[in-house]
Amino acid sequence: MKFFKRLLTSILWLIVSLGLGCVLAIIGAGIYFAPGLPDVRQLQDFELQTPLRVYTRDDKLIGEFGEQRRMPVSYDDIPQSYVDALLAAEDASFFEHPGIDPKGLARAAMELATSGNIQSGGSTITMQVARNYLLTLDRTFTRKIREILLSLQMEQVLDKQEILELYVNKIYLGNAAYGIGAAAEGYYDKPLAELDLPQLAMLAGLPKAPSALNPLNNPERSLIRRNWVLLRMRELGFIDPIQYQAAVKAPITAHRPRSQYEVNAPYIAEMARQYAVERFGDDAYTDNYQIKTTIDSRLQASARNALVNGLIDYDTRHGWRGAEETEIPSSLVEAQEHTDSQGLEEELSESPEVMETARQAAKSSEESVEGIDGDVSNWVKVLDRTPRHGPLEPGIVVDTDGRQMRVLTRDDGVVTLGWDGLDWARTYHSAEWRGETPANAEAIAQRGDLIRVMRTEEGDWRLSQVPSAQAAIVIMDPQTGAIRGLQGGFSFSSSKFNRAIQAQRQAGSIFKPFIYLAALHNGMNAATIINDAPVVMSDVGGDWRPENAEGEFRGPTRLRVGLYQSRNLVTIRVLQSLGLDNTLEFLTNFGFAKGRLPHGLSLALGSASLTPLEMANAYAVLANGGFKVVPWYIESVTHGSKNELVEEANPVVACRECDPDQKTVALDGKTRRIAERVASPEEMYIIRDMMRDVIEKGTGRGALDLNRPDIVGKTGTTNDQRDAWFSGFNDDLVATVWVGKDDNSTTGEYGSQAALPIWKSFMGEALQGQPESMPSRPDDIVKVRIDPETGLRLHNDQSGGIQEIFREDNLPDYKPRSIQPELEDSSGSQGTGTYDAIF
Numbered sequence: 001m002k003f004f005k006r007l008l009t010s011i012l013w014l015i016v017s018l019g020l021g022c023v024l025a026i027i028g029a030g031i032y033f034a035p036g037l038p039d040v041r042q043l044q045d046f047e048l049q050t051p052l053r054v055y056t057r058d059d060k061l062i063g064e065f066g067e068q069r070r071m072p073v074s075y076d077d078i079p080q081s082y083v084d085a086l087l088a089a090e091d092a093s094f095f096e097h098p099g100i101d102p103k104g105l106a107r108a109a110m111e112l113a114t115s116g117n118i119q120s121g122g123s124t125i126t127m128q129v130a131r132n133y134l135l136t137l138d139r140t141f142t143r144k145i146r147e148i149l150l151s152l153q154m155e156q157v158l159d160k161q162e163i164l165e166l167y168v169n170k171i172y173l174g175n176a177a178y179g180i181g182a183a184a185e186g187y188y189d190k191p192l193a194e195l196d197l198p199q200l201a202m203l204a205g206l207p208k209a210p211s212a213l214n215p216l217n218n219p220e221r222s223l224i225r226r227n228w229v230l231l232r233m234r235e236l237g238f239i240d241p242i243q244y245q246a247a248v249k250a251p252i253t254a255h256r257p258r259s260q261y262e263v264n265a266p267y268i269a270e271m272a273r274q275y276a277v278e279r280f281g282d283d284a285y286t287d288n289y290q291i292k293t294t295i296d297s298r299l300q301a302s303a304r305n306a307l308v309n310g311l312i313d314y315d316t317r318h319g320w321r322g323a324e325e326t327e328i329p330s331s332l333v334e335a336q337e338h339t340d341s342q343g344l345e346e347e348l349s350e351s352p353e354v355m356e357t358a359r360q361a362a363k364s365s366e367e368s369v370e371g372i373d374g375d376v377s378n379w380v381k382v383l384d385r386t387p388r389h390g391p392l393e394p395g396i397v398v399d400t401d402g403r404q405m406r407v408l409t410r411d412d413g414v415v416t417l418g419w420d421g422l423d424w425a426r427t428y429h430s431a432e433w434r435g436e437t438p439a440n441a442e443a444i445a446q447r448g449d450l451i452r453v454m455r456t457e458e459g460d461w462r463l464s465q466v467p468s469a470q471a472a473i474v475i476m477d478p479q480t481g482a483i484r485g486l487q488g489g490f491s492f493s494s495s496k497f498n499r500a501i502q503a504q505r506q507a508g509s510i511f512k513p514f515i516y517l518a519a520l521h522n523g524m525n526a527a528t529i530i531n532d533a534p535v536v537m538s539d540v541g542g543d544w545r546p547e548n549a550e551g552e553f554r555g556p557t558r559l560r561v562g563l564y565q566s567r568n569l570v571t572i573r574v575l576q577s578l579g580l581d582n583t584l585e586f587l588t589n590f591g592f593a594k595g596r597l598p599h600g601l602s603l604a605l606g607s608a609s610l611t612p613l614e615m616a617n618a619y620a621v622l623a624n625g626g627f628k629v630v631p632w633y634i635e636s637v638t639h640g641s642k643n644e645l646v647e648e649a650n651p652v653v654a655c656r657e658c659d660p661d662q663k664t665v666a667l668d669g670k671t672r673r674i675a676e677r678v679a680s681p682e683e684m685y686i687i688r689d690m691m692r693d694v695i696e697k698g699t700g701r702g703a704l705d706l707n708r709p710d711i712v713g714k715t716g717t718t719n720d721q722r723d724a725w726f727s728g729f730n731d732d733l734v735a736t737v738w739v740g741k742d743d744n745s746t747t748g749e750y751g752s753q754a755a756l757p758i759w760k761s762f763m764g765e766a767l768q769g770q771p772e773s774m775p776s777r778p779d780d781i782v783k784v785r786i787d788p789e790t791g792l793r794l795h796n797d798q799s800g801g802i803q804e805i806f807r808e809d810n811l812p813d814y815k816p817r818s819i820q821p822e823l824e825d826s827s828g829s830q831g832t833g834t835y836d837a838i839f
Contacts, residue, residue: 063269066285071181421462431748
């Protein structure tokens with residue numbers, strides 16, 4: 001008996017000791033961590049502020065970032081059903097506990113002991129508020145201790161209603177929605193007060209995994225989560241069995257909202273966002289900053305449309321790669337049978353009726369569409385969550401009939417594709433190889449396949465697909481360097497990678513004008529003769545034997561011809577004669593970073609890897625007459641409701657008419673600094689005239705369709721047709737287009753085929769109705785006749801020849817006069833054959 005008394009006493013002392021140890025540990029933790037804890041009283045005055053907004057230069061909205069979907073609500077505006085659902089899902093004892101839940105913490109401790117990290121966290125709503133507002137989101141033991149201490153403090157300063165209000169306004173609920181007010185609008189396009197019980201339960205289930213469980217991305221999984229929340233509400237007495245039965249059978253009513261932006265310019269908007277974050281930190285998202293960009297809404301729309309349509313045309317030329325998804329179940333009931341339950345183990349283990357009620361809800365979600373027999377609820381959900389890319393609308397094949405295909409679309413119901421919209425779909429094998437024309441519609445796609453369709457200009461429907469190639473286009477004002485339009489890819493929703501500023505691709509032949517300009521700068525002229533002949537260079541990997549595109553050599557060639565015919569060997573010999581170091585130094589005047597240019601003769605062929613923006617900037621210097629402008633895209637940054645000016649651009653600008661010693665000029669009502677001149681007006685005039693021949697006689701002839709004598713440009717194609725370029729301009733506008741594949745595989749097309757049509761489409765629309773804009777000829781530029789074979793000047797009494805332009809102080813020598821060979825033979829004279837020898 002004494003033994004048991006002693007044992008019982010020992011156990012009691014052990015329990016008391018452990019309890020006292022825990023208390024001392026908590027006190028010790030409090031003493032240790034308290035000095036570094038943030039003040040919870042700041043939450044009493046916490047304000048959710050206005051997002052970052054980005055506009056075009058003509059004040060049209062192109063982007064909102066940060067808390068843009070946050071619509072704060074007060075506690076009194078929160079429906080009681082949502083409060084109940086949230087407590088059921090997240091923290092049933094919220095109104096009773098002191099800020100922490102000992103059972104939840106014990107569970108978290110067990111997870112830490114068994115797995116080495118905290119998974120569920122055991123967090124109460126109070127602890128989540130402490131973490132979301134005052135702490136970082138890292139999963140560490142130290143942060144958990146700080147979270148507990150802050151929660152205990154918070155409960156002493158704030159009442160439960162204030163804590164819950166902070167929680168529902170801060171929490172991320174997926175679909176770019178922060179807080180329940182924004183989520184109600186984002187998922188249901190309704191104010192919070194108008195949501196019914198199933199909708200409120202759906203939102204209450206989102207904090208666990210807002211992306212994986214939201215009703216737009218994963219409707220089947222969201223039904224399981226929602227019905228588990230409803231089951232918990234019934235068990236806790238928040239709803240009665242009748243309410244429960246009605247709610248768990250309710251269909252999904254969430255739908256994807258449409259964009260509210262006035263101008264589609266997501267790549268430039270993202271550039272502005274990154275700038276704002278670098279400049280203002282996280283305050284950029286909340287402190288009501290407004291950024292006005294240099295983007296012109298009309299030019300941006302034209303640039304984007306040209307790029308998108310050009311890529312679709314490119315893709316059509318290369319064949320059909322098949323459906324994006326196949327064998328999609330038409331009904332949610334069918335889809336539910338194949339639902340992945342990973343991550344929903346807790347919900348499914350609670351009660352077998354969770355899955356059963358989810359099935360019932362799927363059954364009650366039946367949807368019918370005119371023209372289709374049976375339930376198509378899953379097809380409708382799939383289309384709703386599948387993003388549209390440009391003009392390409394997602395569609396699901398309903399059926400095929402000979403040479404027709406019926407397709408269910410999200411916005412237009414069932415549409416019919418005739419053979420004119422299908423017959424292009426020859427099977428893609430490679431960039432250079434397509435299969436035969438399909439025999440019928442069934443050979444292209446079958447029922448349940450997810451495809452893309454688009455309207456033609458005539459209003460008919462045609463099959464399409466997201467292009468395998470990508471592109472970028474940059475539009476600049478050459479006088480100021482301002483970016484007027486920019487599109488970094490086919491669709492921002494499918495790829496955030498901004499190829500206009502991030503893709504460093506080999507420039508190819510669009511780089512050649514700068515080598516020829518360097519030649520003019522160093523004393524050559526448009527008629528200088530360079531031998532187009534084979535050359536062998538020793539290289540690290542062996543001998544380098546560059547060739548022309550056609551594999552042929554044409555001997556002595558004038559500089560002008562070398563440029564518009566894009567003769568590789570001529571350009572290499574020009575660079576060789578100029579010297580690499582001398583040329584590299586000259587090229588820095590056009591914005592090229594010297595360290596990124598190859599120190600070798602391959603530079604002449606455009607082996608430098610450059611971005612489309614860098615090439616557009618260099619061409620802007622060609623277009624403005626030789627002034628070193630730099631690209632910029634932010635006109636101003638303002639702050640607050642009173643639009644207090646924070647920053648304003650002050651770019652350097654070109655000024656052809658200004659005196660050489662002039663430092664500033666008035667432009668658009670502001671005083672601007674004049675950019676450094678990096679080449680003479682005469683050199684710039686001659687290179688521009690030479691580049692016009694690319695349009696008149698060379699690979700840019702497709703641009704003649706525009707009937708604009710003021711435009712010039714250059715095509716470019718790199719090895720194996722990996723990159724296709726066209727860059728061109730008039731005095732008012734520069735546009736650079738790149739087309740290629742992200743994996744650097746071949747496009748199967750030249751710059752004149754893939755890039756020039758996009759450039760031409762943009763320029764045709766951008767310059768419509770605009771007067772011609774080209775420079776006047778400098779006074780010391782003269783036009784003389786030359787012998788096209790030798791580049792030498794002809795005397796007045798020498799017949800034939802062609803006209804060429806020169807600087808007056810850089811004319812070629814005269815061609816010696818000679819007697820006609822027939823006359824010399826008949827006279828018996830075998831003299832020198834020169835005019836001076838005879839007279």
